[in-house]
Amino acid sequence: MSYLHLAIISPLLFSVFIPIFYKKFIRIHTGWFVLPLPILLFIYFLSTIPKITNRQTVTETFNWIPSLGVNFTAKVDGLGLLFALLITGIGALVVFYSIYYLAKEKERLNTFYVYLLLFMGAMLGVVLSDNLIVMYAFWELTSFSSFLLIGYWHEREKSRYGAQKSMLITVFGGLAMLGGIILLYIMTGTFSITEIVAQSGDIFHHSLFLPALICVLLGAFTKSAQFPFYIWLPDAMEAPTPVSAYLHSATMVKAGIYLVARLTPVFGASSVWFWLVAGVGIITLIWGSVFAIRQTDLKGILAFSTVSQLGLIMSLLGVGSAALHYEALSENIFTVAITAAIFHLINHATFKGSLFMAAGIVDHETGTRDIRKLGGLMPFMPITFTISIIGAFSMAGLPPFNGFLSKEMFFTAMVRVTQMDIFNLETLGILFPVIAWVASVFTFIYSMILVFKTFTGKYQPEKLDKKPHEAPLGMLIPPVILISLVVIFGFFPNLLSESLISPAMAAILPSLLNAGGEFVVHISFWHGFTIELFMTLGVILLGITLYKTLPKWKRMYDLVPEKLSLFRFYDRLLEWSQSGSYKVTNKYMTGSIHSYLVYILAFFIFSLTVTLFWKDAFKLDTGNVSSIGIYEWVLAIFVVVGSISILFIKSRMTSIILLGAVGYTVSLFYVLFRAPDLALTQLVIETISVALFLVCFYHLPKLQRYETRMRFKLTNALISVGVGAVVTAIALSAHGNKLFEAISKYYVENTYEKAAGQNMVNVILVDFRGFDTLFEITVLAIASLGIYGMIKLRLNRRKES
C-alpha cells in the first residue's frame, strides 16, 4: 500500500465520513467538507508531472490475488496522469459548483456526496490501474455510481428510467469488455497492461485476437456513448447538472476513450481496429451534431453535442492508430491525429464543463431549460452570457479559443487520411474529411443555437417560473475558471504540449519511439493559407447561412419517422424482453412444489444415468465385500420394511413413530459399521426429533379429523423407483470402481502427531476440517433463530392487535 494507492482509494475511504459530517454539522453545507479532497489530490498529481515529463512512470504494486495474477498495480504514465488531473481538477470545480447548486435545506446531500466520491475513486482506479481485472472492477463501479447519480432524484419517473437505461447499456458493454479481458489473458497469460503491450506483436495472428478486439471495443463504445449505444446519454441528463458536467461530459464518458487509447498499442495495428474506431467515431460525430439541432432542452443539446464530440475524439484515435504502419518518426505525419485527440480531450473538458455549468445556472435562475421559453437573458445574466459565448465559440471552432486549435488539427488529421496507402484508404479515405467538414457545420449551428436562442432574441417573462437574475458568485467561479482556461489554452497552446500531451502520446504510441525519444508537439495558430483554414472559413460561412435560415429547413427532421429511432427501438427491446421472459417463466414456474421436485428429480435421474453409461462406470464387483452376519440381515430387513410401510400408513402418529424406528435402526447400523460417534449422535438426535415431531402435532387441534388423501400416482411411483434404482447403481459402482487410494491414511497417521488426539472423527471435526464445523454450528444457530422468529413474532403481533 503506497501513497499512490491511498490517493486512488482516498475518495472511497473519505465517503464513509460524509454522513457524519452531514449529521453533525447540519448548518454547514456538506460540500465544504468534500472540497479539500479533490484539491489535495489534484496537487498530488500535479507534483508527479516533472517525473512523467522525464519519461518515467510511477508504478506501485499491492498484492491482491497473486495466485490468479490479479494485483492492484497502480501506474502513473502520461495518459493516466492526464486523466487523473481531469478527474480531480474538474472534480474540485464541480464540488465547489454543487455547493451553490444544491440547497442544503432541500437535498439529501449526504447521499449525493457519497455517490460523487464513490465515482471519483472509481474513475481514478480505472485510469491508474495497470491490471485489467482491477480496472474492470473500478469500471463497473463507475457505471454503478453513475446509475446512482442519474437516479439521484429518484422520485422522478424520468430519472429512474434514465438511470436504468444507462446501467443496462454500460453494464452490457462492461461485461463484453470483461470477456475481452479474459480473451487477452488466454492469449498472453497476464492481466498486466504493461506486459500485454510488450507481447502485442505475438498475439496479432492469434485466432482470438479479433473476438477480443470486438469485445473490448463494445465496452469502450457503450461507455463513451458511441453510435448506436449513445442513446443512454441524453436520458442521463436527468441527473443534477453538476453531475452531468462531471460524469457525462468531462470524465466518465471519456473512460471509453481512455480504454481505446490505452489499448491502441495492443490492437492498433489491425485494420479492423482502424475501421471500427475511426468509422464508428466519425458516424457518431455527424449523427450527434445533426440531431443536436433538433433538441429544445439546453442540456439535451449539450448531451448530443457531447456524443458528437466524443465521436470526434474516437475517430481521431482510430485514424491515429494508422500511424503505427509508418515507421520513421521524423517524417510520420499521421501522429498528429493522436496529438489532436489528446488536445481536444482537454479542450472539450474545459469548454463543455463550463457550458454545462452555464446551462445549470440558467436552469437554476429561471426555472427552465427549454430554449423555446428562454430568450433575451443577456441583460439579466451578463457573466453567464460571456461564459456561454466563449464556450460555444470554442466548441464551434472559432479563433482565438482552444477549440479552434484542436479543430484545425482535427481537419489536418482528416485531410492526411487521404494520403494513406493502407486499408483501401486510397479510395475510401476521402470520406473522412468530407464527413468531418459537414459535421463541423452542424456543430457550428448548434453552438450558435445554444447561445443566441438563450441570451438574445425576445425576452418572454410570462413563460418563466422565476424572475431571472445573475447567479451567486460561488456558482460563477467554477465556470469562469474553466472558461479562462479555454482562453489561456487558446493563446498559449504549448503550455501543455511538453508536460502533458507529449507524455500521453508516448503512452499511446510507444512503439514509434526509440529509447529515450519523445514526441515533439508544437501547436501553432497560423499555418499559412492551408486547406484547413479554408475548411474553417467554409464552416463559418455555411454555418451562418444555415443558422439564419434554420426555421425553413428544420422541418426536414420531421421526415425522420419517430418509430424508427434508436430510442424507440431500445424501449421496444426492453418491453419485449420483459414480457417474453415473463411468459417463459410462467410456463414452468407453476408455484407447486410437486412440479419443481419432479423437474429436479427427473434431471437427477437423467444426468446420472447418462453419465453412468457415457463413462461406462457401472460396475458390479462381488468380490472384496465384507461379510453379512445375521444382525445385518435383520437390520436391513427392518429398514426396508419400515421405510416402505410408511408409504401406506395414513395415521400421522404411526408414520412419525415408524420414521423414528428407522432412525434407531440406522444408528444400530452405525454400531455394526464401527462408527461409535455416529451411533451415539444418531440415537440422541432421533430421540429429540421424535419428541419434536410429537410436540408439534400435540398442539395441532384438528389432528384426528384430518383426512389424508392417499391416491396412488403412477408418475410419482415411476420417478421414485427411478431415483432408487439410480442411487443403487451409484452405490454399487462406487464400490466397484476404486479410482484412487483413500485419503484416510493421512488422518490415521497424523491424528496423534499433529493434533494430539486419539478419536479421529472428533479431531477431524474440530481441527482438520474445523471450517465445516464452524459453518455447521452457524447454520444451526440460524435455523433456531428462524424457528424462534416464526413462532414468537406472531405472538407479539397478536398481542399488539
Added chain:
Amino acid sequence: MEILMAFVIGILFMSATYLMLSKSLLRIIIGTGLLSHGAHLLILTMGGLKRGSAPLLGEHAEHYTDPLPQALILTAIVISFGVTAFFLVLAYRSYQELGTDNVEDMKGTEPND
C-alpha cells in the same frame, strides 16, 4: 454387505422420493428425514464397510475404518436435525395459519392479515 447396503439405500431413497412427491406437508418432511438417512448410509458405504476397527487410536489396531465419511456424516446428521426442525415448525405454523396441510391448497395463499 456393500451390495446389500446398496439395495437398502436404494429403497430408502425410493420411499423418500415417493413421500416427498405427495401433497401432505408432513409426509414431505418425513420424506426428507428418510432421504437424509439414505444419504448418510450411502456416504458410509462408499467409504467401505467394516475395514478394521473403530477410528480410535486407543484401539491400537492394524487397520481402522475410514474416519472421514464418519466426520462428514456427523456434521450431516446435526444439520439435517436443524433443517428438519425448521421444516417442522414451518409446517406447524402454516397449518395454524392456513388450516391446511396440503401444499396444493397453499399455493398462492396470501397471509390473512
Added chain:
Amino acid sequence: MKKTNNIILESAITLLLFFIVLFSVYIFTAGHYYPGGGFIGGLMTAGAIVLLLITYDIKTVQQILPVNYRIITAIGLLFAIGTSAGALFFDVPFLTHVFTHVDLPVLGDISLHTATLFDLGVYFVVVGVTMTIILTIGEDE
C-alpha cells in the same frame, strides 16, 4: 406442556439428572480420545433438560434454570469463532490449533488443546439451539 403428576418419574429424575449431566460432560471432555465431543455432549445435556421439561412444566424448569438459550448459542458461536480467529494474532492461518503436554501431579501426562475450546463452542451452540427450538415450540399455545 401440561403439568404431570408423576411421583416416581419426579423422584427418579432428580436423582438421574445429575448423572446424565455428569455423563454428558464426561462425553464432551473425552471427545478427543474416545467417542464423544461437543455434538454428542451437547445433545445429551439438552436431552437431560428435555427430560426435566417432560417431568415438570416449562415454568418450573425456567425457575430452576433461568437461562436464555439464545444467549448460550451466541456464547458458543463466540467461543468457536474466537478460538479460530485467535490464531490470526500469532500470524498463522485461521483455525490453527495448538496443544501442549502438561505433567500434573495426580493426573499424570495431560495434553491441553485450544481445539477443546472450539469444541466447547460447539457444545454451547448445540445446547442452545436444541433448547431454543424445543422451548419455543413448547411455549406456543
